[in-house]
Amino acid sequence: MAARDDQSEVATTYRSLGRTLIGRRALLRGSVLGAAGLATAALIGCDDDDDEAPPAAATPTAAPAQETATAAPATATAAPATATATPRPAPARATATVAPQATATPTQAATTAEDEAKRGGKMSWAQNTTAHLDIHQDSISGAQQIIGATYNRLVRYRGDAQLPEPDVAQSWEQAGTDVVFKLHEGVKWQNKPPVNGRDFKASDVVFGLERARSDDPSFIHSGDLAVVDTIEAPDDSTVRLTTKYPTAIILTMLAGYQWIPVAPEVIDEFGDIKSPEATIGTGPFIVESFAPDFGAKLVRNPDYWREGLPYLDELEQLDVEDHWSQFRAGNIDIVLVPAELLPGHDSFAGFLESEGIDGYVYSEVMAASAHGHFMNTQDPVFADIRVRWAINLIMDRLPNRTYGWPIGAKPSIALGMGHLAFHLPDAEFEAMPGFGLGRREQDIAEGLQMLAAAGFDADNPMEWRIMGWSVPQTLVGIDQLQIAVDMYKDVSGNVLQPSEQALEWGAWKQAEALHEFQMISSAYSMGVDAHDAMQKMYHSEGGRNFSQYANPDLDRMLAVEESTFDIEERISLMQDMQRFVNTPEEIANAWTGAGPFSYAALSGIQGIPMLWDSGRVDQVYRV
Amino acid sequence: MARYLLGRLVVSSISLVLVVVIVFVAVRLMPGDIVDQFFQDTGARPGQAEALREKLGLSDPIAVQFARYLGELARGDLGESLASGRELSTVIRDRTPVTFQLAMMTLIFSLAIGLPLGVLSAVMRGSALDYLLRTIAIGGISIPFFWIAVLTISLPAYYWRWTPPIGHVPLQEDPLASIQHMLAPALVGTVFLAGSIMRMLRATMLEVLRLDYMRTAAAKGLSRATQIRRHALRNALIPVVTLIGIRFIFLLSGSVVLESIYALPGLGQLSLDALSRRDYQVVQAVTLFMAVIIIMTNLAVDISYGFIDPRIRHSRA
Numbered sequence: 001m002a003a004r005d006d007q008s009e010v011a012t013t014y015r016s017l018g019r020t021l022i023g024r025r026a027l028l029r030g031s032v033l034g035a036a037g038l039a040t041a042a043l044i045g046c047d048d049d050d051d052e053a054p055p056a057a058a059t060p061t062a063a064p065a066q067e068t069a070t071a072a073p074a075t076a077t078a079a080p081a082t083a084t085a086t087p088r089p090a091p092a093r094a095t096a097t098v099a100p101q102a103t104a105t106p107t108q109a110a111t112t113a114e115d116e117a118k119r120g121g122k123m124s125w126a127q128n129t130t131a132h133l134d135i136h137q138d139s140i141s142g143a144q145q146i147i148g149a150t151y152n153r154l155v156r157y158r159g160d161a162q163l164p165e166p167d168v169a170q171s172w173e174q175a176g177t178d179v180v181f182k183l184h185e186g187v188k189w190q191n192k193p194p195v196n197g198r199d200f201k202a203s204d205v206v207f208g209l210e211r212a213r214s215d216d217p218s219f220i221h222s223g224d225l226a227v228v229d230t231i232e233a234p235d236d237s238t239v240r241l242t243t244k245y246p247t248a249i250i251l252t253m254l255a256g257y258q259w260i261p262v263a264p265e266v267i268d269e270f271g272d273i274k275s276p277e278a279t280i281g282t283g284p285f286i287v288e289s290f291a292p293d294f295g296a297k298l299v300r301n302p303d304y305w306r307e308g309l310p311y312l313d314e315l316e317q318l319d320v321e322d323h324w325s326q327f328r329a330g331n332i333d334i335v336l337v338p339a340e341l342l343p344g345h346d347s348f349a350g351f352l353e354s355e356g357i358d359g360y361v362y363s364e365v366m367a368a369s370a371h372g373h374f375m376n377t378q379d380p381v382f383a384d385i386r387v388r389w390a391i392n393l394i395m396d397r398l399p400n401r402t403y404g405w406p407i408g409a410k411p412s413i414a415l416g417m418g419h420l421a422f423h424l425p426d427a428e429f430e431a432m433p434g435f436g437l438g439r440r441e442q443d444i445a446e447g448l449q450m451l452a453a454a455g456f457d458a459d460n461p462m463e464w465r466i467m468g469w470s471v472p473q474t475l476v477g478i479d480q481l482q483i484a485v486d487m488y489k490d491v492s493g494n495v496l497q498p499s500e501q502a503l504e505w506g507a508w509k510q511a512e513a514l515h516e517f518q519m520i521s522s523a524y525s526m527g528v529d530a531h532d533a534m535q536k537m538y539h540s541e542g543g544r545n546f547s548q549y550a551n552p553d554l555d556r557m558l559a560v561e562e563s564t565f566d567i568e569e570r571i572s573l574m575q576d577m578q579r580f581v582n583t584p585e586e587i588a589n590a591w592t593g594a595g596p597f598s599y600a601a602l603s604g605i606q607g608i609p610m611l612w613d614s615g616r617v618d619q620v621y622r623v
Numbered sequence: 624m625a626r627y628l629l630g631r632l633v634v635s636s637i638s639l640v641l642v643v644v645i646v647f648v649a650v651r652l653m654p655g656d657i658v659d660q661f662f663q664d665t666g667a668r669p670g671q672a673e674a675l676r677e678k679l680g681l682s683d684p685i686a687v688q689f690a691r692y693l694g695e696l697a698r699g700d701l702g703e704s705l706a707s708g709r710e711l712s713t714v715i716r717d718r719t720p721v722t723f724q725l726a727m728m729t730l731i732f733s734l735a736i737g738l739p740l741g742v743l744s745a746v747m748r749g750s751a752l753d754y755l756l757r758t759i760a761i762g763g764i765s766i767p768f769f770w771i772a773v774l775t776i777s778l779p780a781y782y783w784r785w786t787p788p789i790g791h792v793p794l795q796e797d798p799l800a801s802i803q804h805m806l807a808p809a810l811v812g813t814v815f816l817a818g819s820i821m822r823m824l825r826a827t828m829l830e831v832l833r834l835d836y837m838r839t840a841a842a843k844g845l846s847r848a849t850q851i852r853r854h855a856l857r858n859a860l861i862p863v864v865t866l867i868g869i870r871f872i873f874l875l876s877g878s879v880v881l882e883s884i885y886a887l888p889g890l891g892q893l894s895l896d897a898l899s900r901r902d903y904q905v906v907q908a909v910t911l912f913m914a915v916i917i918i919m920t921n922l923a924v925d926i927s928y929g930f931i932d933p934r935i936r937h938s939r940a
Contacts, residue, residue: 217674217675274708293892331786
């Protein structure tokens, strides 16, 4: 809630967070670590302790808070935190877990987590399945919940706090290009052949990461580990990783679902980890069955190394369509509330109540998605930077933004809500050409002048195609496309006359890859770290640099930012880059904004973000 | 008869070859390939996408790819899925029972409803019941069945917080649950197919009922039921059998819609996913498999004419 309310509050909270987090940990010492993490995040999100001292400057060596393997709210046993600094302070986070009938404040939610977490039960959700479960060889979407529940990684990402936290790595030290991880004791593989519950070793981490970055082109994520030079296991409980240059984002990156350890004997036995039999991790749930187009069933790992976890007995992923109807009928417990149902409602709570759904819990997942209109700088029309700047000035960002995120959306440049700490302040957006609602008339007039200078006016309107995507069972892509087309015509008095180019998904992906488009209207998931977002969209070799923007200055800025360990400085550099790419000299992408994804859950399920954006499903529970 | 069958087999073989060629070329004319989609969330290392295309055999000239494919087919090998690496013969074996169960249940329900109502409508021509049945039949044919399918899920979900059972339970695992899960899509298919059968049977029955031999049968003193069952229905069924054959093929090939809406992991769903992912191997294998089934169904329909009407059998012989 707070995250979308006040940018300045967010910034203040973020700045104070290094100390706040430690303070919270001290406060919570010996108490909730698991499920209450969400509530803690909510506390952080609502905190504006201006009187707290600024955080200690981050140093290249940063030891994380040591967290205990015992993390059961019910038993409330946790080792004392010994952190001297967080590896990366976290920004404010707005995870709202609110009971509709008895609205709970975040503080109350913390109490609820401790007192009311129940053990057992099943949780189901609907999601399209992937072709197989070998996440080293397939895209993450579709399998991430299964993988997150089955495997641990060195670190995992706390989406609610936007920082990596220990997983099988109990602690780490980073100095220059070296990162040394110390593994938890007592971690065991799941009791399935051929590993049969043997002890987990550092060499398993090395094997998994080396496999993931194999030269075999089938290992599609290997490019993301290009920064890694060597991975070694000096002993059974230590992993040493060296990077080719100092990088502040290595921990965040390693929190990705794809960087799972793998037991060598599993590959010896099965050849890969595609089948449910070969999907063997150290995680809280064991894959019992999986079939494409059918779904997956996971059961509690009785020997899970985190004592007392997980809370749930069973997870079920169903590959069904019309998720909303399935949710209404109680066939699934969690649903992403469809954006197309939300317009006209002021809040998720209002919407769900208008639907007559009682007993729900809703959560905002601060995903990394952002929406924009991406102009191909090599296209004859958009090669003229005056045209691109005119588009940026004239476009009305609200229709596309509020369609994608009807509630809680914000203006942003390249960054999603998951990168909130790196956003420009709201006040700055208000004064920024093209973004400020108070300067619409001025912007439109200047934009039309710019277009006239480029040779376009009412007698010679500018015509181009806006490319959007189309997939079965959802209208989001088409709707966003039509909204954009109508908006441009309306706002410009028909000086801008775009037409729709809706492509089937595969055709769209090829058009993107080959840059065969004039303008794209779409939202993209921008990556876990804010650096990913800027890197992929704006680096001259960025994987999602659809507009073909290229400026060595920005490439250098990205390199400097990536190598900057001081978080305040990183935020500043990131904000400078956002300003830089949104100037009349550099404009390539006209961003509309970002917003939270809204999930609703039934059956008193708490901790949706832990399932959805951070793979901490061991901490999801029912009340 | 044997010569006739042989001729049909030759024609069918030519059809199969054409199907193989057309599908092979057509899927590759679609923009984009599976490699584009592999790297949609990430970014390929320099040269990685091309290396993967090479590994998957997608960078070879299309003629080379086709020759390789024909070679595999000649060895009875349908190949492997580009996405999952699974043997396609295994994948198809797993998925086929779902599609066939849906088609068979739809067919059985349609026959059980369409045949008696068609006869009833013809026999009671011009009555209120006839008009009512015809109206229902036309409604069933006219309303798109995918729309009815969507409504069967969304309406009860909205008003009663209930949906028909979604997903699939294998028949051999739990027959009752399996039938329960398949009931809604089968009934939706039935709305369409039973209407077609009823209308066709009514029309042909009316034609037959006007023929001289029916008057003769009545003059012989046969009961009305015997006249209908032994003389009218049997002759009226020939065009209906043709229709059933065509519609059964439609049920198989059109299963993609019902399977998608009701989350049934059958061949239709498999094809849709494969098309979306540009998994050429899967599309080719499923299409070829369906083509074989369709050709065999047509052959079975042709042969069945001979059993229904001996004149056809004798003329072919």
